[in-house]
Amino acid sequence: MNGFRYAFAGLRLAWMRGVNFRIEILCALLVLTFAWLLHFSPAEFTVLILTISLVLAAETFNTALEELCDKFQPTHDPHIEKIKDLSAAAVLITALGALCVGIVIAIPHLW
Numbered sequence: 007m008n009g010f011r012y013a014f015a016g017l018r019l020a021w022m023r024g025v026n027f028r029i030e031i032l033c034a035l036l037v038l039t040f041a042w043l044l045h046f047s048p049a050e051f052t053v054l055i056l057t058i059s060l061v062l063a064a065e066t067f068n069t070a071l072e073e074l075c076d077k078f079q080p081t082h083d084p085h086i087e088k089i090k091d092l093s094a095a096a097v098l099i100t101a102l103g104a105l106c107v108g109i110v111i112a113i114p115h116l117w
Contacts, residue, residue: 038055
């Protein structure tokens with residue numbers, strides 16, 4: 007049960023400290039509402055939920071890595087900057103992938 011407690015504490019931290027996390031949650035809710043209005047199939051909903059989960063997980067890892075870097079190197083360091091940039095790039099890649107998945111699934115429903 008402690009694992010769940012720690013996980014929910016992490017979600018709370020991601021929500022409280024991560025503006026991008028909150029924006030991504032809002033986008034996810036909009037996408038799922040849009041999917042519901044367009045009567046996506048259960049399989050399409052499943053793909054969307056999995057894709058959204060990947061983006062949120064990537065954002066959470068990004069936030070955790072930034073916290074770790076800031077803990078051990080609070081002043082500017084070019085290596086830490088590269089680590090943070092790479093971590094942010096991973097979030098961008100998953101978000102762009104999610105956007106592509108959403109577009110591919112939505113196009114037939116819009117025609």
